[in-house]
Amino acid sequence: MSALLECEKVTIKFGGLTAVSALDLRIGERELVGLIGPNGAGKTTAFNLITGVYRPTGGKITFKGRSTAGVKPYVLSLHGISRTFQNIRLFGSMTVFDNVRTAMQGNRAQGICEALLRGRTFIESERKVEREVVELLKIFGLETFRDTLGTSLPYGDQRRLEIVRALATQPRLLLLDEPAAGMNPTEKQELMKLISFVQEKYGIAILLVEHDMKVVMGICKRIAVLDYGVKIAEGTPEEIRRNPKVIAAYLGKEEA
Amino acid sequence: MDWFLQQSINGLALGAIYALIALGYTMVYGVLRFINFAHSDVLMLGAFSAFYLTPTIAGALGTQTIATAFVVIVLSALICALIGVTIEFLAYRPLRKRPRLTVLITAIGVSLFIEFTGQHEKVFGAATKPFPKLLPSRDLTWGALHFSSNDLVVLVLTAVLLLAMWLVVQRTKVGMAMRAVSYNQQAAALMGVNVNAVISFTFALGSALAAIAGIFYAMRAPGIEPLMGVQPGLRAFVAAVLGGIGNLPGAALGGILLGLLETFFGGMPGLSNYRDGIAFAILILILLFRPAGLLGKMQPEKV
């Protein structure tokens, strides 16, 4: 399988601190990969590198066979990398509907001139966008909140809305940044189902960053473990569970 | 070369005044994160306080004596400190938890209120009044350089005040509290800092400096009127941003730089008409290369 996303020896330094060091990571089409590690291991930094928010100080990232060096985050989004945020970043003044609609840019949104002239293509394109949004909201059970302010939803629904918004960009690769953070066990169960569902229904690749081992172990076929910016292990959930390095990183090193 | 030195002295004297005003902007910004538009009007009120106090004080302590000047300046500073604290208490404190933009507009409202009230004929009136001579002014000549003794006094006093401010902020307990509040208001409150008192103190200090700057400015200006604060206020505001708003040495540096630039461009034939615009042009250029000002630190947004 050809890799959708490929990170080769990706490194980023902030001043003297190496947040991510020589990270190698491959994600194939339709793959669900987990990225775990203790707090401050560099997971979110890795995300920001992949989505173009940070520029690596070393190494190379390719998406769909093309280097992403110097490509702006919004361009990467248009090319098919979408994401959610650890600290939920919905559009605060928008309704649920508009939060999703806003993500439908790219070839689906008409420009300013079309909007002003209101030609048939414009009206049709706007109707199509509306249908697509409503459909997405229905699939994820948010249609009753259509005109509610996104940020006034319950916490779990906000997380869900963020995933829906990310899906609205029609990504090939979806990055989920600690979607289970702050959730109770029942909500986590639902979330795991939701993630598997999204991956199957839309046939996209997902990179799941998670602090909670259970969530990742439950749904990912392959897991990479970061500690102090270094990938210390990669493999199936079973391999990761038994890996002494991983255990040490999570439970603290025992003096040998 | 003489021209250069001459302009440097004029520029320094003007820049020192800007620096004093800029300190007030930057200190308030430091603790409350908003631009106190009414600051320039406190400056005007300082000049007017001196204007009304001088005849009385001079009657008791003699005209154009150092004692009179000293008492007038101190009393004006105290009056303005009180005004500054009152403005904060009435207009800004109720908005402490509101978006900064709301406070900014309120500040603009306060500024307009002071200006329009001042222009009313029963208050100060809109006409320009001659500012009384506080000190005997002597024209000094040194080589080919000419300057007024007042310029020298202003320059020295400003330097002393700037140093005193630095000591207050860096070496005193209340200064430490100010720094704590500006760093993290909530954490400071949790550590037992009386945030309201610190904010009041900041306003008092800033307004007192503005009053003194207003008097100095009035000594150089043809006269005083209720809108006299707008131009120096705007320059000082630019100076504060130039130096990196919230940063005390930055405000001083920005003020002096702006005073120098303005004087140099103002003194150049053909450019003098553009003087007002050039200050801003330079500000824009500097901000394009250092978006957080000369001494300010860029804080990248955490994702």
Add this chain to the structure above:
Amino acid sequence: MRGKEPLFLLLAVIVAVALSLGSGAFNRYYLGIAIDVGINVILAVSLNLINGHTGQFSLGHAGFMAVGGFIAAKLTLVCGAACPENLRPLLFVGALLLGGSVAAVVGLGVGIPSLRLRGDYLAIVTLGFGEIIRVIFQTSDFFGAATGLTGIPKLTTFGWAWALAAVTIYVVTTVVNSTYGRGFIAVHDDEIAASAMGINPVRYKVTAFVIGAFFAGIAGGLYAHHKAVISPSGFDFIKSIEIVVMVILGGMGRTVGVIFAAIILTLLPELLRGVAEYRMIIYSLLIIGIMLTRPQGLFTLGRKGATS
């Protein structure tokens, strides 16, 4: 009313022009104020695109207005004499468009620093640009230096002012309400999330400045041909503040509220004419009072969700 907006626009323009034709019946003083209202609506709605919808705090709107005013006025002053009477309206439209376009180009120049600056820094830079523009007119003999331009033909009618206000409202609301235009609000709400959703913040910010400046320029042209006299000092930073206050009182990003605020704040000084010496004091106290009691704007009810 999805899809019917062009009809409303057409209707508004027809009503404005029809009222204008019968304007001879109105008191000249009231007619003058009605034109002021129209001009201020254009200014406030266009600034609302920059400050309200896109969240870029600009303090230099009077500068764009000055550019439009001086360019348009100069054109009619130079070509007016050679222009036959029946082509006058055409010249006027040309002048307004030229003024608006030049202002838009200036807006592009001002918008570019906004790519790097935020909040207070952007506010001060736009303020600076506004002042620089004023100083340029003040020193340019071509535009009459400090005196400005006088004897500008009074071509602005009630119909022109209100029809163009309708066009401004139409353009801003239609653009902002389209799927593309949601990007303006996304940039306002959260720039980082917006970029992650395929929205180019740079493009939206600059677009907002260009459109906003264009209409401010048009308003400047209307203003010049309404007052017949313009001087650079009329476009100072106080003028920019006046427009900002309209936007904030109306509720940032809420076009309907901003229109009401523009109307009320234009009428207020006229209503206070009886207490003329106190009117500006009352005006400033009102700003403070409203900020203390209704900081979200005067004309916003309930939720913050509707941004149209």
